Amino acid sequence: MRRVFRIPLLAVAALVVVGLGWAGFAPIEVATHEHSFDIPKGTWARRRAGDLVEILPDHIRLTLGLDAVLVIRNHDDVPQTFGPTIMMPGQSFSLPFERAASYQFTCTAHASGSLTIDVEPEPVTPWARIRWRVREWWENRKR
Amino acid sequence: MIRRLILLTLLGAAALADAGAPPAETLKAGVLTPVMAAPALRLTATDGQPLTLGRFRGKVVLVAFGFSNCGEVCPITLATLAGARRKLGAEAARDVQVVYVTVDPERDDAARMRKFLGAFDPTFIGGVGTRAEIDAAQASWGITSVRKMNPDGSYLIGHSSSIYLVDRAGGLRAVMPYGHPADDFVHDLKILLRG
Numbered sequence: 001m002r003r004v005f006r007i008p009l010l011a012v013a014a015l016v017v018v019g020l021g022w023a024g025f026a027p028i029e030v031a032t033h034e035h036s037f038d039i040p041k042g043t044w045a046r047r048r049a050g051d052l053v054e055i056l057p058d059h060i061r062l063t064l065g066l067d068a069v070l071v072i073r074n075h076d077d078v079p080q081t082f083g084p085t086i087m088m089p090g091q092s093f094s095l096p097f098e099r100a101a102s103y104q105f106t107c108t109a110h111a112s113g114s115l116t117i118d119v120e121p122e123p124v125t126p127w128a129r130i131r132w133r134v135r136e137w138w139e140n141r142k143r
Numbered sequence: 144m145i146r147r148l149i150l151l152t153l154l155g156a157a158a159l160a161d162a163g164a165p166p167a168e169t170l171k172a173g174v175l176t177p178v179m180a181a182p183a184l185r186l187t188a189t190d191g192q193p194l195t196l197g198r199f200r201g202k203v204v205l206v207a208f209g210f211s212n213c214g215e216v217c218p219i220t221l222a223t224l225a226g227a228r229r230k231l232g233a234e235a236a237r238d239v240q241v242v243y244v245t246v247d248p249e250r251d252d253a254a255r256m257r258k259f260l261g262a263f264d265p266t267f268i269g270g271v272g273t274r275a276e277i278d279a280a281q282a283s284w285g286i287t288s289v290r291k292m293n294p295d296g297s298y299l300i301g302h303s304s305s306i307y308l309v310d311r312a313g314g315l316r317a318v319m320p321y322g323h324p325a326d327d328f329v330h331d332l333k334i335l336l337r338g
Contacts, residue, residue: 081285
Protein backbone atom coordinates (compact mmCIF):
# COMPACT_ATOMS: atom_id res chain seq x y z
CA MET A 1 0.00 0.00 0.00
CA ARG A 2 2.79 2.34 0.98
CA ARG A 3 4.54 1.72 -2.34
CA VAL A 4 1.33 2.69 -4.13
CA PHE A 5 1.35 6.12 -2.48
CA ARG A 6 5.08 6.65 -2.61
CA ILE A 7 5.27 7.77 -6.24
CA PRO A 8 2.34 10.22 -6.11
CA LEU A 9 3.65 11.60 -2.81
CA LEU A 10 7.10 12.08 -4.27
CA ALA A 11 5.56 13.73 -7.31
CA VAL A 12 3.55 16.13 -5.11
CA ALA A 13 6.63 16.88 -3.00
CA ALA A 14 8.65 17.55 -6.14
CA LEU A 15 5.93 19.89 -7.42
CA VAL A 16 5.86 21.77 -4.10
CA VAL A 17 9.64 22.13 -4.13
CA VAL A 18 9.64 23.33 -7.76
CA GLY A 19 6.73 25.71 -7.00
CA LEU A 20 8.45 27.16 -3.93
CA GLY A 21 11.70 27.41 -5.83
CA TRP A 22 10.01 29.33 -8.62
CA ALA A 23 8.07 31.56 -6.18
CA GLY A 24 11.21 32.30 -4.19
CA PHE A 25 13.80 32.75 -6.90
CA ALA A 26 12.02 33.85 -10.08
CA PRO A 27 12.05 37.66 -10.39
CA ILE A 28 8.64 39.27 -9.91
CA GLU A 29 7.45 40.93 -13.08
CA VAL A 30 4.60 43.42 -13.09
CA ALA A 31 2.75 44.86 -16.05
CA THR A 32 2.93 48.38 -14.62
CA HIS A 33 4.58 50.11 -11.69
CA GLU A 34 1.43 52.15 -11.16
CA HIS A 35 -1.26 51.36 -8.62
CA SER A 36 -4.20 53.24 -10.11
CA PHE A 37 -7.56 54.49 -8.90
CA ASP A 38 -10.19 56.28 -11.00
CA ILE A 39 -12.74 58.78 -9.75
CA PRO A 40 -15.68 58.18 -12.08
CA LYS A 41 -17.80 60.91 -13.57
CA GLY A 42 -20.74 61.72 -11.29
CA THR A 43 -18.98 60.80 -8.04
CA TRP A 44 -19.57 64.20 -6.46
CA ALA A 45 -23.26 64.14 -7.44
CA ARG A 46 -23.66 60.66 -5.96
CA ARG A 47 -21.99 61.72 -2.72
CA ARG A 48 -24.19 64.79 -2.54
CA ALA A 49 -27.22 62.55 -2.90
CA GLY A 50 -26.07 60.54 0.13
CA ASP A 51 -24.46 57.61 -1.67
CA LEU A 52 -21.34 56.61 0.27
CA VAL A 53 -19.41 55.75 -2.85
CA GLU A 54 -15.89 54.52 -2.08
CA ILE A 55 -13.10 55.21 -4.52
CA LEU A 56 -10.01 54.82 -2.42
CA PRO A 57 -9.76 52.37 0.44
CA ASP A 58 -8.66 53.77 3.83
CA HIS A 59 -5.45 51.77 3.55
CA ILE A 60 -3.39 51.24 0.41
CA ARG A 61 -0.41 48.90 0.30
CA LEU A 62 2.36 49.54 -2.21
CA THR A 63 5.62 47.68 -2.76
CA LEU A 64 8.87 49.37 -3.71
CA GLY A 65 10.19 48.29 -7.09
CA LEU A 66 6.83 46.78 -8.07
CA ASP A 67 3.89 49.15 -7.73
CA ALA A 68 5.23 52.12 -5.78
CA VAL A 69 3.60 54.81 -7.93
CA LEU A 70 0.11 55.79 -6.77
CA VAL A 71 -2.00 57.20 -9.61
CA ILE A 72 -5.38 58.85 -9.11
CA ARG A 73 -7.39 60.07 -12.10
CA ASN A 74 -10.27 62.50 -11.69
CA HIS A 75 -12.90 61.86 -14.37
CA ASP A 76 -15.54 63.79 -12.41
CA ASP A 77 -16.85 67.24 -13.32
CA VAL A 78 -15.67 68.90 -10.10
CA PRO A 79 -12.32 69.23 -8.30
CA GLN A 80 -11.57 66.37 -5.90
CA THR A 81 -9.29 66.37 -2.88
CA PHE A 82 -7.69 63.02 -2.30
CA GLY A 83 -4.73 62.42 -0.06
CA PRO A 84 -2.17 65.15 -0.42
CA THR A 85 -3.63 67.13 -3.30
CA ILE A 86 -6.53 68.67 -5.11
CA MET A 87 -7.21 67.47 -8.64
CA MET A 88 -9.11 69.44 -11.22
CA PRO A 89 -11.61 67.70 -13.52
CA GLY A 90 -9.67 65.68 -16.10
CA GLN A 91 -6.47 65.82 -14.09
CA SER A 92 -4.47 62.91 -12.78
CA PHE A 93 -2.02 62.76 -9.89
CA SER A 94 0.97 60.45 -9.97
CA LEU A 95 2.83 60.09 -6.68
CA PRO A 96 6.02 58.00 -6.58
CA PHE A 97 7.32 56.50 -3.35
CA GLU A 98 11.00 55.75 -2.80
CA ARG A 99 11.10 54.87 0.89
CA ALA A 100 9.40 52.07 2.74
CA ALA A 101 7.24 53.63 5.46
CA SER A 102 3.68 54.27 6.50
CA TYR A 103 2.38 57.55 5.10
CA GLN A 104 -0.71 59.23 6.47
CA PHE A 105 -2.58 61.89 4.57
CA THR A 106 -5.56 64.05 5.42
CA CYS A 107 -8.34 62.93 3.11
CA THR A 108 -11.83 64.35 3.10
CA ALA A 109 -13.06 61.42 1.02
CA HIS A 110 -12.94 59.08 3.98
CA ALA A 111 -15.08 58.97 7.10
CA SER A 112 -11.91 58.62 9.18
CA GLY A 113 -10.56 61.80 7.60
CA SER A 114 -7.30 60.12 6.73
CA LEU A 115 -5.72 57.92 4.11
CA THR A 116 -2.87 55.59 5.05
CA ILE A 117 -0.41 54.34 2.46
CA ASP A 118 1.88 51.56 3.60
CA VAL A 119 4.93 51.28 1.38
CA GLU A 120 6.73 48.00 1.87
CA PRO A 121 10.32 47.20 0.91
CA GLU A 122 11.03 45.43 -2.37
CA PRO A 123 10.79 41.64 -1.89
CA VAL A 124 14.36 40.62 -2.62
CA THR A 125 14.78 37.51 -0.47
CA PRO A 126 13.19 34.19 -1.53
CA TRP A 127 10.92 34.20 1.52
CA ALA A 128 9.79 37.78 0.84
CA ARG A 129 9.01 36.86 -2.80
CA ILE A 130 6.99 33.83 -1.73
CA ARG A 131 5.09 35.90 0.83
CA TRP A 132 4.40 38.64 -1.76
CA ARG A 133 3.19 36.14 -4.37
CA VAL A 134 0.93 34.32 -1.91
CA ARG A 135 -0.61 37.59 -0.71
CA GLU A 136 -1.15 38.85 -4.26
CA TRP A 137 -2.79 35.57 -5.22
CA TRP A 138 -5.02 35.72 -2.14
CA GLU A 139 -6.03 39.34 -2.70
CA ASN A 140 -6.72 38.79 -6.40
CA ARG A 141 -8.87 35.83 -5.43
CA LYS A 142 -10.89 38.04 -3.05
CA ARG A 143 -11.38 40.64 -5.80
CA MET B 144 21.39 50.72 -53.79
CA ILE B 145 23.19 53.85 -52.61
CA ARG B 146 19.87 55.36 -51.52
CA ARG B 147 19.14 52.25 -49.49
CA LEU B 148 22.55 52.44 -47.86
CA ILE B 149 22.05 56.09 -46.96
CA LEU B 150 18.59 55.35 -45.59
CA LEU B 151 19.87 52.43 -43.53
CA THR B 152 22.76 54.56 -42.19
CA LEU B 153 20.35 57.34 -41.23
CA LEU B 154 18.00 54.90 -39.54
CA GLY B 155 20.90 53.34 -37.65
CA ALA B 156 22.17 56.74 -36.55
CA ALA B 157 18.67 57.73 -35.41
CA ALA B 158 18.34 54.51 -33.43
CA LEU B 159 21.74 55.10 -31.78
CA ALA B 160 20.87 58.69 -30.98
CA ASP B 161 17.58 57.60 -29.45
CA ALA B 162 19.27 54.88 -27.40
CA GLY B 163 21.80 57.40 -26.13
CA ALA B 164 19.21 60.02 -25.15
CA PRO B 165 18.85 60.38 -21.40
CA PRO B 166 15.44 59.37 -20.03
CA ALA B 167 13.11 62.24 -19.11
CA GLU B 168 13.79 63.31 -15.55
CA THR B 169 10.99 62.53 -13.17
CA LEU B 170 10.15 64.53 -10.11
CA LYS B 171 10.34 63.16 -6.58
CA ALA B 172 7.05 64.96 -5.88
CA GLY B 173 3.65 63.79 -7.05
CA VAL B 174 2.98 65.14 -10.53
CA LEU B 175 -0.29 66.64 -11.77
CA THR B 176 -1.13 66.15 -15.45
CA PRO B 177 -2.13 67.99 -17.47
CA VAL B 178 -0.57 71.04 -15.83
CA MET B 179 -3.20 73.63 -14.94
CA ALA B 180 -2.91 77.12 -13.48
CA ALA B 181 -2.33 77.13 -9.75
CA PRO B 182 -5.38 78.22 -7.74
CA ALA B 183 -5.47 81.93 -6.99
CA LEU B 184 -4.25 83.49 -3.76
CA ARG B 185 -5.82 86.79 -2.74
CA LEU B 186 -4.31 87.56 0.65
CA THR B 187 -2.01 90.03 2.35
CA ALA B 188 1.69 89.24 2.33
CA THR B 189 3.87 89.64 5.38
CA ASP B 190 5.84 92.31 3.52
CA GLY B 191 2.69 94.45 3.49
CA GLN B 192 1.94 94.01 -0.21
CA PRO B 193 -0.99 92.09 -1.69
CA LEU B 194 -0.21 88.38 -1.97
CA THR B 195 -0.97 86.94 -5.38
CA LEU B 196 0.96 84.29 -7.27
CA GLY B 197 1.22 86.68 -10.21
CA ARG B 198 3.71 88.67 -8.14
CA PHE B 199 6.20 85.82 -8.42
CA ARG B 200 5.74 84.97 -12.10
CA GLY B 201 9.09 83.89 -13.50
CA LYS B 202 10.05 82.22 -10.23
CA VAL B 203 9.34 78.72 -8.97
CA VAL B 204 7.03 79.09 -5.99
CA LEU B 205 6.66 76.62 -3.13
CA VAL B 206 3.29 77.10 -1.46
CA ALA B 207 2.42 75.56 1.89
CA PHE B 208 -0.11 76.13 4.64
CA GLY B 209 0.47 76.14 8.39
CA PHE B 210 0.49 78.32 11.50
CA SER B 211 3.04 79.93 13.76
CA ASN B 212 1.99 78.04 16.91
CA CYS B 213 2.57 74.71 15.19
CA GLY B 214 5.03 72.67 17.21
CA GLU B 215 5.80 69.78 14.87
CA VAL B 216 4.94 69.85 11.18
CA CYS B 217 5.50 73.51 10.28
CA PRO B 218 8.97 73.94 11.84
CA ILE B 219 10.15 70.78 10.08
CA THR B 220 8.66 71.86 6.75
CA LEU B 221 10.13 75.35 6.99
CA ALA B 222 13.55 74.09 8.07
CA THR B 223 13.51 71.65 5.13
CA LEU B 224 12.60 74.38 2.64
CA ALA B 225 15.24 76.72 4.06
CA GLY B 226 17.79 73.91 3.77
CA ALA B 227 16.77 73.26 0.17
CA ARG B 228 17.28 76.92 -0.75
CA ARG B 229 20.72 76.90 0.89
CA LYS B 230 21.72 73.73 -0.94
CA LEU B 231 20.56 75.18 -4.26
CA GLY B 232 23.04 78.00 -3.96
CA ALA B 233 22.42 81.73 -3.84
CA GLU B 234 21.99 82.26 -7.57
CA ALA B 235 19.39 79.53 -8.15
CA ALA B 236 17.65 80.27 -4.85
CA ARG B 237 16.93 83.79 -6.05
CA ASP B 238 14.42 82.23 -8.44
CA VAL B 239 12.69 80.21 -5.72
CA GLN B 240 10.03 81.82 -3.54
CA VAL B 241 8.49 80.14 -0.50
CA VAL B 242 4.96 81.27 0.35
CA TYR B 243 3.55 80.08 3.67
CA VAL B 244 -0.13 80.76 4.26
CA THR B 245 -1.59 80.72 7.75
CA VAL B 246 -4.53 78.47 8.63
CA ASP B 247 -4.89 80.38 11.92
CA PRO B 248 -5.88 83.96 11.03
CA GLU B 249 -7.21 84.58 14.54
CA ARG B 250 -3.66 84.47 15.98
CA ASP B 251 -1.37 84.93 12.98
CA ASP B 252 -1.14 88.53 11.86
CA ALA B 253 1.51 89.81 9.44
CA ALA B 254 4.01 90.72 12.17
CA ARG B 255 3.75 87.37 13.93
CA MET B 256 4.08 85.37 10.70
CA ARG B 257 7.00 87.54 9.55
CA LYS B 258 8.87 86.84 12.80
CA PHE B 259 8.04 83.12 12.66
CA LEU B 260 9.13 82.66 9.03
CA GLY B 261 12.14 84.95 9.39
CA ALA B 262 13.62 82.56 11.92
CA PHE B 263 13.98 80.01 9.12
CA ASP B 264 14.71 82.18 6.09
CA PRO B 265 14.16 85.95 5.79
CA THR B 266 13.10 85.58 2.13
CA PHE B 267 10.04 83.48 3.03
CA ILE B 268 6.78 85.34 2.55
CA GLY B 269 3.72 84.64 4.67
CA GLY B 270 0.10 84.95 3.67
CA VAL B 271 -2.40 86.36 6.15
CA GLY B 272 -5.96 87.59 5.90
CA THR B 273 -9.41 87.52 7.39
CA ARG B 274 -11.04 84.21 8.28
CA ALA B 275 -13.14 84.45 5.10
CA GLU B 276 -10.09 85.11 2.93
CA ILE B 277 -8.15 82.22 4.47
CA ASP B 278 -11.15 79.89 4.11
CA ALA B 279 -11.38 80.80 0.42
CA ALA B 280 -7.67 80.11 -0.10
CA GLN B 281 -7.89 76.78 1.71
CA ALA B 282 -10.93 75.74 -0.33
CA SER B 283 -9.32 76.52 -3.66
CA TRP B 284 -6.09 74.69 -2.74
CA GLY B 285 -7.91 71.72 -1.18
CA ILE B 286 -6.44 72.38 2.28
CA THR B 287 -8.15 70.93 5.32
CA SER B 288 -7.63 72.16 8.86
CA VAL B 289 -9.21 71.01 12.08
CA ARG B 290 -8.94 72.82 15.39
CA LYS B 291 -8.04 70.59 18.35
CA MET B 292 -8.84 72.07 21.75
CA ASN B 293 -6.49 71.59 24.70
CA PRO B 294 -7.88 71.25 28.26
CA ASP B 295 -6.47 74.71 29.13
CA GLY B 296 -8.53 76.37 26.41
CA SER B 297 -5.64 76.79 23.97
CA TYR B 298 -5.74 74.96 20.68
CA LEU B 299 -3.65 73.36 17.97
CA ILE B 300 -4.61 72.88 14.34
CA GLY B 301 -4.27 69.70 12.35
CA HIS B 302 -3.81 70.70 8.72
CA SER B 303 -2.80 69.48 5.27
CA SER B 304 0.96 69.44 5.20
CA SER B 305 1.89 69.02 1.54
CA ILE B 306 4.01 71.54 -0.32
CA TYR B 307 2.78 72.72 -3.72
CA LEU B 308 5.29 73.34 -6.52
CA VAL B 309 4.28 76.11 -8.90
CA ASP B 310 6.38 76.55 -12.03
CA ARG B 311 7.71 79.80 -13.52
CA ALA B 312 4.57 80.18 -15.65
CA GLY B 313 2.19 79.83 -12.69
CA GLY B 314 1.20 76.22 -13.39
CA LEU B 315 0.65 73.88 -10.46
CA ARG B 316 3.12 71.17 -11.44
CA ALA B 317 3.53 68.94 -8.43
CA VAL B 318 2.77 68.27 -4.79
CA MET B 319 5.44 67.11 -2.34
CA PRO B 320 3.96 65.25 0.62
CA TYR B 321 5.24 66.13 4.08
CA GLY B 322 8.37 64.36 5.19
CA HIS B 323 10.60 64.53 2.11
CA PRO B 324 14.19 65.64 2.77
CA ALA B 325 15.70 68.86 1.45
CA ASP B 326 17.60 66.92 -1.23
CA ASP B 327 14.32 65.86 -2.86
CA PHE B 328 13.27 69.51 -3.09
CA VAL B 329 16.66 70.44 -4.55
CA HIS B 330 16.26 67.68 -7.15
CA ASP B 331 12.80 68.88 -8.20
CA LEU B 332 13.60 72.58 -8.02
CA LYS B 333 16.54 72.11 -10.38
CA ILE B 334 14.22 70.47 -12.91
CA LEU B 335 11.56 73.16 -12.55
CA LEU B 336 14.10 75.98 -12.72
CA ARG B 337 15.35 74.62 -16.03
CA GLY B 338 11.80 75.07 -17.25
